[in-house]
Amino acid sequence: MRRVLEFDEIGYWSEIKLDIVRDYAAAYSTILNKKNLPHIYVDAFAGAGQHISKSTGAFVPGSPLNALNVQPPFREYHFIDLDVSRVESLQRIAGARNDVHVYEGDCNEVLIQSIFPTLHFESYRRALCLLDPYGLDLNWDVMFQAGQLGTIDMFLNFPVMDMNRNVLWRNPDKVSVEQLARMNAFWGGDWKEAAYTTERSLFGEPEKESNDAIAEAFRQRLQKIAGFKNVPEPLPMHNSKGAVVYYLFFASQVGVAEKIVQDIFAKYRNKGGI
Numbered sequence: 052m053r054r055v056l057e058f059d060e061i062g063y064w065s066e067i068k069l070d071i072v073r074d075y076a077a078a079y080s081t082i083l084n085k086k087n088l089p090h091i092y093v094d095a096f097a098g099a100g101q102h103i104s105k106s107t108g109a110f111v112p113g114s115p116l117n118a119l120n121v122q123p124p125f126r127e128y129h130f131i132d133l134d135v136s137r138v139e140s141l142q143r144i145a146g147a148r149n150d151v152h153v154y155e156g157d158c159n160e161v162l163i164q165s166i167f168p169t170l171h172f173e174s175y176r177r178a179l180c181l182l183d184p185y186g187l188d189l190n191w192d193v194m195f196q197a198g199q200l201g202t203i204d205m206f207l208n209f210p211v212m213d214m215n216r217n218v219l220w221r222n223p224d225k226v227s228v229e230q231l232a233r234m235n236a237f238w239g240g241d242w243k244e245a246a247y248t249t250e251r252s253l254f255g256e257p258e259k260e261s262n263d264a265i266a267e268a269f270r271q272r273l274q275k276i277a278g279f280k281n282v283p284e285p286l287p288m289h290n291s292k293g294a295v296v297y298y299l300f301f302a303s304q305v306g307v308a309e310k311i312v313q314d315i316f317a318k319y320r321n322k323g324g325i
């Protein structure tokens with residue numbers, strides 16, 4: 052894994068994502084604090100902890116740093132990254148704090164082996180979990196278990212651009228075995244019905260469903276199969292050319308949480324700056 056620390060340059064919509072997660076984290080921590088429920092923050096694809104803004108060139112706090120600044124504080128913070136240099140950066144940010152746990156490794160394993168077992172319903176612990184991969188690097192089993200536990204509120208990056216570029220081709224027979232395996236692992240079931248219409252092009256190739264329709268099929272999976280009771284319509288996140296790169300999903304067991312996120316999404320949905 053890389054050893055030289057490189058910060059990501061982030062654009063307008065990534066800054067919006069950071070604002071959304073930060074705004075919800077503050078509301079979440081306030082409510083759980085009032086209920087006296089121990090609540091933890093989990094950042095599974097944590098990054099270096101800070102980025103560089105494309106528009107200003109200035110450092111921008113990443114999602115882990117934002118979480119550390121939330122008031123009232125979380126009981127614990129768990130940051131995971133595969134990249135050694137980013138893990139070292141997270142460790143520097145954590146300093147001597149013993150409420151911050153930094154893991155170097157694949158979050159698909161760390162979550163299931165080390166973090167989710169501490170979040171059973173009877174534990175009274177609750178978690179806000181951010182699953183923010185660059186692409187199809189997350190396994191359905193993680194999302195499924197997060198729903199089944201009943202204790203997790205989750206933000207999820209649904210990487211539709213990676214799907215379109217590498218898997219959802221007009222000629223599915225040409226897609227590589229590796230890319231199919233990534234898609235299967237992410238979706239956790241048969242995705243072809245959701246991704247293609249029953250129509251055929253003039254050349255007999257299947258027609259792809261719209262991005263919105265694919266995201267809606269996944270929203271229903273999060274509800275019906277993973278068991279999240281509340282999954283609002285996700286927020287499409289764009290690149291500088293206006294194309295949708297990913298959908299930001301939120302999933303929770305609690306109606307009031309959905310309401311808070313819908314209000315936050317509405318604030319940003321029509322911002323329109325690119």
Ligand SMILES: C[S@@+](CC[C@H](N)C(=O)[O-])C[C@H]1O[C@@H](n2cnc3c(N)ncnc32)[C@H](O)[C@@H]1O
Binds near residue numbers: 100113158
């Ligand atoms: C989009 S960045 C995270 C940005 C961060 N959430 C933020 O908003 O500040 C994705 C990170 O995931 C890490 N990563 C990729 N695959 C991973 C995996 N399987 N487990 C843990 N981290 C992974 C990458 O090294 C990268 O730092």
